[in-house]
Structures are given as C-alpha cells and as structure tokens.
Amino acid sequence: MSRLEEIYDAAKSDKWMRGFAVFCRMALAASFIPAGFVKIMGERFAEGLPSNNPLGHYFDALARTGYYYTFIGITQIIIAILLLIPRTSFLGALMYFPIIVNICVLTYATRFAGTRLTTMLLMASLFLLVWDYDRLKYLLPLRREPERMRPIREDRRLRILFFGGVFAILAFIIVGTSYLYEIGPGNAEDECRNQCPSRANPVACQAFCDCIYVQGQPLDSCLARFDRAKNIPTRTAPSAAAPGGR
Template sequence: MSRLEEIYYEAKADKWLKRFAVFCRVALAVAFLIAGFVKIMGERFAAGLPSNNPLGHYFDALYITGYYYTFIGIGQVIIAILILIPRTSLLGALMYFPVIINILVLTYATRFDGTREVTMMALANLFLLVWDYDRLKHILPFKQPETDAPVVKKPLGVRLRIIFFGGSFAIVAFIIAGTFYLFEIVPGNSEAECINQCATSKNPAACKVFCDCIYKQGKPLDSCLAAFNKAKDLRKVDGK
C-alpha cells in the first residue's frame, strides 16, 4: 500500500473528517431539497432575481418549460435523498457532480454573485467522491492493483486534521478573495447592487452604462460588456 493510500485510510478513520463528510452530505442535500421543492411547487427559482439579470433570463426561460421544470426539481430531490442515505451516498454524489458542475459554469458565465457558494458546493461534492474512493475505484476504467488490508504504518495523527482543515480554510479564503477580483464588473442581484459598485469603479460612467444596459434595456450580458468596454475606450480618448 502506497503512502498516499495510508493517508487516505487514516483520514477515513478520523472522527472529525467523518463528521465533515456528513456535514458536506447534509449541506449539499439541503441545497438540492430547497431548489427541488421550489420547482416541484411550480414557483420560479430565485424569485427575487430580476428578469433582466443575466441569470434571471435563464430562470425565466427555464420556468416556462412546463413539466421539464418539474422534472428537474424531482431529480434534485431524488439526488438529495440518495446523498443523505449512507448506503446510497456514493450514487448520490456521482449524480450530484455533473449537475453542480453545470450550475457552476452557469454562475461564472453570468457573473452571478452566488458563484462563491456554488464553487464551495462543487468542492464539497468532489470531496465526497474522494472520500468514497475505496468504493468508487472498483468502477474506474483502469485495473486496480491488489492490495492488502489497509494498515497505517506512519500515522499523521493530529497533523492530518491540521493539514486538512487548514488547507480547507485556505481554499475557502482563496475562493472568496479570488472571485471578488475575478471580474471587473458584475450585474449584481439587482439594479441597486449594480449601481452601488460604480462608486468604487475606475470607470463610474462606463459602469452606469453597463447597469443601464442590463436592467433598463434588458440586453444580454455580452452586449452590455461590449457597451461597457466601448464607454471605457471613449473616456480614454476624451482624456487624451
């Protein structure tokens, strides 16, 4: 057994990491249960998000797809239940992963303010897949070497928890800081939020052009970004 496998099996036996795995399962399940029941009840998801918001356009279109919208909700509830049950948690995590990756790409593409939370959900899902590697490896498309019963020869002890939780904290901090500086301008969750960022923007006038394009004209995000960049270029020309 390799050193990496030793660390893996030691982690699997650690009570704090077990609790963290349960926390991830519950948190992911709750998120999908809420989202799923909203769809099953026939309500628009993220009802407070304006229709002219880039992600609001998507939710409006999804909402009027009839029983497909309900089907998505039922699927999310089923996945949530599967991930909660220990015996089916791996199946739930496998089904959860492509869905959350799709949502993750969607939130980045539309510059949604909830990108941080969705990124953390995707990482939590990935953690659960790694957590169940001892079961998952049997369906992976490559031959698994025969190994003896797991015996940890050099346990890390408390250092394992420090490394894991310290690393997790560092990743969360990086996500929060990274997404904050990722985009020069974002639509926010409302027109007021969008305009508020203009006060600290390097190009307040261009920022207002962007917000007006999003919320008053209702144009696509790419068109409004083009208008924003054009307004910036005009300011540079005028400043010369």
C-alpha cells in the same frame, strides 16, 4: 498508490474528517431540497432575481419548460435523499457532481454574485467523491492491486493539513472571486449601480447597468458597450475661474 491508500485509510479512520464528510452531505442535500420543491410546485426559482438579470433570463426560460422543469425538481429531491442515507450517499454524490458542475459554470458565465457559494458546493461535491474513493476506484480504469489489510495509524498531522487546506481553499474562493471580474450585474439594479461610484469611469458603469436592467440586453452586448465606454475619458466641469483669474 500504496502510500496514497495508506493516507486515505488514515483519513477515513479520523473522526473529524468523517464528521466533515457528513457535514458536506448535509450541506449538499440542503442546497437541493428547497430548489427541488420550488420546481415541483411550478414556481420560478430565485423569485427575487429580476428578469433582466442575465441569470434571471435563464430562470424565466427554465420555468416555462413544462414537465422538464418538474423533472429537474424531482431529480434534485431524489439526489438530496440519497445523500442523506449512508448506504446511498455515494450514488447521491455521483449524481450531484455533474449537476453542480453545470450550475457552477452557469453562475460564472452570467457573473452571478453567488459564484462563491456554487464554487464551495462544487468543492464539497468533489471532496465526497474522493472520500468514497474505495467505491469510486471500481468505476475508474485503474490498475488495482489485490486487497490486503493495511495497518491504520492515527496521524494528527494529516488532520491539521487537511483542515488547513480547507480553510485555505475557502479563503482563496472568497478573495479570488472578489477580483475575478471588472464589473458584474449584481443581483439587482441597485446592487449594480452601487458599485459605480468606486469605478474609474462611473459613467460607463451606469451605462452598463442601464443596458442590463433598463434595456434588458444580453450580458455580452452590455460588456462590449462597457469596454468601449470605459476608454472614453469622462468630461469634467470647467473651473469657475479662468486660469490666473481672481
């Protein structure tokens, strides 16, 4: 632990990493402020998302929960304010983390096209918790050694490794989520149907989009239909000339 804490102290003293922590706090706050105001005003979140979209079903139901919907909005605004104030940023990060975990699982469960963004927000939230390890450790059941002064040495290699790791994680999220699902509903009917021509079985893909946006069926039911339909070979039109004909 002493070696890890030496690395931690070196990271906390690096101005580039401190700037990155400020950027993460601002990004997380920016993600909650508009979402919170929409809920406080009583408007449906993500108005452009059709009701028949799997996540649209959820937003429609959530908007009809009365003052619970308002409570969520107020909580998001409070967390955003806490994140922006240096003295309360740790409390804001603690409150933000379980909420973004829930949102991230929700977007993956509904195959929402914005899973990349929610995953990045989750990683930024996790980074802020690690960044405030000097406060977080008092909440964890860890054996703590007596505090003592440790020499802080600037380590440029640590900075390079850190930001290299950040870019690697971003690349993994962007590329990995592109191949995560065989098919998804997209954010609109047109987006769903535009993916069909490149599919091995376009007919099954079109049937999946019909199931979601025309019939309004649950995602699991539509995925089950797609799995059955994609195994049925598509029929091709017979050739105009018989084999061997002229």
